[in-house]
Amino acid sequence: MSNGHATPLISATGPTDARGSSGPAAELAWSRSGAILTKRRRHLVLFGLVAASIVVTVLCSSFGAAALSGSDWLTALRELITPEHGDSAGTAGVILFQLRIPRVLMGFLVGGALAAVGVTLQALLRNALADPYVLGVSSGAALGAAIAMLLGIGATSMLLPMLPLWGFAGGLIALALIYRMAQSHGRLPIHSLLLAGVILNAILTAMIMFITSIMDPARSAGLMAWLMGSLTAPGWIGLIGIALYVMAGTMCLLYYAPVLNVLTQGEDTARSLGIDTDRTKKRLYAVTALLTGAVVSVSGMIGFVGMVIPHAVRMAIGSDHRVLMPASALVGGMFLVVSDTIARTAFAPAEIPVGIVTALAGGPFFLYLLLWRKDRMV
């Protein structure tokens, strides 16, 4: 579990030496030997992940029904900068800028948001298996979005897509129930958590199925594909709309990272350390619901990203949310982009919903944790 702490990373922390009153520098050796994430190590990890994200994004934009080479990229970029050919943009340019890149970016945003939501829910519920999909928050958001689609009230107004807000409302209702349960237990034990999720999912799925069955059959097929969790190439306007929601929500969660650290120590201890836990938790649940609502409204129910990614990242770099949060978001983004590339290309020209790929990858991991690592999960 703690393999990540084994690598000592030497950092040049000046301030400890500068203070005359502190003991010899050797005394603070623990602060440099991997016991905590030094600023330097944190920056290294995040810089590495940002670089990897860029590489993954570019590579995955090149794969697809039509593979694009480096020269196709160059041509497309040249056309973008100097559009001298008027409207007759090349095929490569159309594929890249209207299909692939928007879809890859959307996948990155969705995956990142799901992972950040997973990290937050795990800290709030003090349970490393919490995930918006398993808990039924995604189903709640999907129900909200499905109702809006049924009534035709999810359209974009004033640049801001309204569908995410309906997802937000649905997700909030699901989270309010979970919040109630967690409050009465202090923390949500694994069995209560899974049971609550199963029942909530069953009820909400029944309601979604009800909506699908009374819908016009032509539209319900699209709804089903969306429910299974699938990404499509959004317009740039739609992409920017979702990006606004995801960026705002993720920034908010990042801001709360040190507070999340303290919240994992338990309600009373967090309060004794000066945190207004009721207010903070409510805010964090609201942000979580907003993020889930936003991503579910564009991609449906993509499962297990929020559980698998934070878990893997925690194993690699430790539990400090100041780095766990941004690192999980970046890794989650990459994971979904790669999953979606598999979904697009494995059976090309047919596409499978990306939710199937993530569930096939994440489900077994979840079972593994539940069966063989249960000492950690209680």
Added chain:
Amino acid sequence: MQSSLAHRPEHRAANPAIAVEDVSFRYGGELPGRPWTIERVSFEVACGEVLGIVGPNGSGKSSLLKLLAGLLRAGSGRIHLLGQASSDLSPITLARMLAVVLQEQTQVFPFTVAETVLMGRFPHRQAGWWNFGSEADTADDLACAQRAMAETDVLSLADRPVSELSGGELQRVMIARALAQDPAILLLDEPTAFLDINHQLDICSLISRLRGERQLTVVLVSHDLNIASQYCDRVLMLKAGRLSHIGSPAETIKPDVLQAVYECEVVVDAHPQTGKPRVTMPMSPS
């Protein structure tokens, strides 16, 4: 050493560390008819004193400690900490003044010992929205954590995940986190519960050492009368939410007092080394 480690001597001389005036509390707030968990309790704790709270199961020991910690709000009466009404203090100010080690401390995530101890620095940190929660631990934070870990002898565990520690180690880490808060008052709820005698001794000598080195005011709840007798300056006995007796171990750990509070016969003799009262169970009449 430095300003944040100094212990505000101006407060110490003038006021008692803790003054509890006629405090009552019941769960369920204002609902009438509920029994009082704590009823009209008044006492003072001097600066640098170690007070033990003892009493039968369900007598309100932990509730009283949580009232002192500000985790529960008194239904009536007032609590003053270093001369300031605790209800007037902001959560952060309170957290800089007073630290508490509670009983329930399940560690779910594999934070390292050093990371856990550094969480005690939270109330001293200036959160800024501009760095999006990525503020680093300052040299001050590291120095406080260093001192706390050295005092509790967990430095060698600094890079170990807390989820893998033994009970005794974890208890010392929790105390280290509380010390990293750099408090004037330390509250401990059953600090020796579930520990074997070796680790009980560890924790107790640590508490004695701390009051010497840090001039900490310590209030500890214990079900173990001998620990209260040997390590506390005074003992407060609760019975059914009411203060039954308070005084030095010699005044409180006596057969007649214990008979009145616990409603059972016990044998009290003198500790062979300290001469303080020692409680043992009598031979059962069968």
